[in-house]
Structures are given as C-alpha cells and as structure tokens.
Amino acid sequence: MGYAADKFATITRESYQDWKNRFYPKQQELMELATNGQLLRDQLGRVDQNNQHSLAAAKQATDNRMARMGVATSQSANDNSQGLRMALMTAGTENGLREQEQSRQMGILTGADAGLREAIKTGGKA
Structure with a gap:
C-alpha cells in the first residue's frame, strides 16, 4: 500500500482508540443508567418530602392571606x-x-437524549 493509505489507516486506528478510551466508557455509563432505573428510584425517594414541603408552604400562604383579611381558618x-x-x-x-x-x-x-449529560453531572437530579 502507498504512503497515503498507510497514513489514513494509522489515523483511523488512532481515532478509534481515542473514541474507545474517551467516549466508550461514558456510553457504557449511559447504557447502565438506561437499564438499571437508579435515576427513577432517586427521584421517587424525594417525592414525599418535596410534596410535604410544597403543601405546607401553600397552606401557610393561604393561612397568611386569610389572616390579613381577618378570617380565621378552622379545620374540622x-x-x-x-x-x-x-x-x-x-x-x-x-x-x-x-x-x-x-x-x-x-x-x-x-442516542436522542443529550440532556442526560446534565443529569449525570448533577448526580441524577434531572
């Protein structure tokens, strides 16, 4: 083979090795996240506490608004x-x-979810 073909083969092999060393581990990590459901379990674990805080804040805001109008909230x-x-x-x-x-x-x-990179950076908090 000629010089150009040898050079192209060398560049191709180096490119593949670069991809294999830098990008393939991340691809494996993404595939693992896609199949193990860890992100979902983490998010589901935060639901109850987040909802309790949200509901408490909404109740407090309602109570404050009612108090400003001079109306007491009574709960049976x-x-x-x-x-x-x-x-x-x-x-x-x-x-x-x-x-x-x-x-x-x-x-x-x-391969359509480019936003997952942010989820990985933030520890699964998408």
Missing part, C-alpha cells in the same frame, strides 16, 4: 382534604416521573 376533625391533596400530588408526581423515565430511557437507547 373530619376534614381530610389535606391528606387527599397530598395523595393526589404524590400519585401525579410519581406517575409523571415514571413517564419521564421511560422517555429518558428511550432517549438514551436511541
């Missing part, structure tokens, strides 16, 4: 609206996260 012993709101928020959030995880997994598997 049989009122379970707060618990029902919490259950609805939790179910909705968890279902949304599961749908997002399916989309994320398909994006990783097809």
Whole structure:
C-alpha cells in the first residue's frame, strides 16, 4: 500500500482508540443508567418530602392571606382534604416521573437524549 493509505489507516486506528478510551466508557455509563432505573428510584425517594414541603408552604400562604383579611381558618376533625391533596400530588408526581423515565430511557437507547449529560453531572437530579 502507498504512503497515503498507510497514513489514513494509522489515523483511523488512532481515532478509534481515542473514541474507545474517551467516549466508550461514558456510553457504557449511559447504557447502565438506561437499564438499571437508579435515576427513577432517586427521584421517587424525594417525592414525599418535596410534596410535604410544597403543601405546607401553600397552606401557610393561604393561612397568611386569610389572616390579613381577618378570617380565621378552622379545620374540622373530619376534614381530610389535606391528606387527599397530598395523595393526589404524590400519585401525579410519581406517575409523571415514571413517564419521564421511560422517555429518558428511550432517549438514551436511541442516542436522542443529550440532556442526560446534565443529569449525570448533577448526580441524577434531572
């Protein structure tokens, strides 16, 4: 073979080695994240606490607004609206996260999810 063909073969081999050393480990990591569900488990673990804080903040804001108008908020012993709101928020959030995880997994598997790099950098907090 000629000089140009040998040079091209050398460049091709070096390029492949570079890809194998720098990009292939990251690709393997992405594939592992796509199949093990760790990101979803991490997010689902934060749902209850986040919802409790959100609901408490909303209740406090409502109480403050009512107090400024001089109206006292009274909650009867049989009122379970707060618990029902919490259950609805939790179910909705968890279902949304599961749908997002399916989309994320398909994006990783097809190579379409460029946003996952940020999730990896932040430790799975997408």
